[in-house]
Amino acid sequence: MSLFSILVLAFGLSMDAFAASICQGLQIKEIKLKNTLSIGLCFGIFQAFMPVLGYLLASSFANSIRAVDHWVAFVLLFIIGFQMIRESRDPSCEINKGLSLKDLISLGIATSIDAMAVGVSFVFLDVNIVNASLIIGITTFILSSFAFNIGSKLGTKSKQISELIGGLILMFLGFKILIEHLFL
Template sequence: MGILELFLIAVGLSMDAFAVSICKGLAMRTMNWKNAWKAGLYFGGFQTLMPMIGYLLGSGFRDKITKIDHWIAFVLLVVIGLNMIKESREEDSDANDSFDVKTMLLLAVATSIDALAVGVSFAFLQVNIVAAVCFIGCITFAFGVAGVKIGNVFGTRYKSRAELAGGCILILMGVKILIEHLMG
């Protein structure tokens, strides 16, 4: 596998994390670089870890993983999206609290489920797995940090509407993942 193919895989895998990072940034009143780095580390870390786990699991568990991965991502994204919508309706909610460990772990898992399946496929290809997962993690980290900043630029102007939109986007992402997997 060449560097171009690996780059395209990394960008593709990081798009869910990028979209979620934008949603997180939308909900912030002021830019908090600590939270942006936190988002980048969670998303980049899980995008590094999940393909490695998938690689180690290999083909023996591939059917079992791909049968439920879309349901896991769907449930996590819908629950978090509904919570964001609820927070958008609360007066004076502090969206920075949504960078807590529990929320970030759920989001990181939800956005990296596909990377697990990619890791399984890496087990059957001529791939330097350590270099590949590190590359994927770095790309996702950068997209995560940038997404928070981009979201914040727009979110400070449109706070409650942006948080509402962010919640709706997460729910739609969950529905999209579910439909794509159910349709084949």
């Protein structure tokens, strides 16, 4: 997988965290650097850790399904993308007010489950997991910090758009992987 593909994937994966950050920004009147860094670090760390976890779990059975690995990657990315597109139809921001550590951890886990599934597909794509996870984590940190700061200015429509774009990107990457393995 090329660096460009990993960057596009990182952007797509970060859209859930981006949307959640917008919702948090909508709920907090005074945006402080501490809150911005808390949001960014929480989402960035979870988005970086979960692909590693998925990669480690999948490494144990990768050789037994190597013949269909492109289908596994396609299905995982397609399902995650489809789910994000479905979620983009919901305009609500169902996130608790405030930035408690418990809420941040819950949000971090909830928005990074898809990153774990992508980590599973990384095994079959021979991706350098350390580099990919760092790129995903840094991208998520930057985008979610930005989204938190602009959340109060943009409104919930931006949450829907970010989830839609993220879902489309993940589905596109799934198709790209499948086509490359079947026809190239």
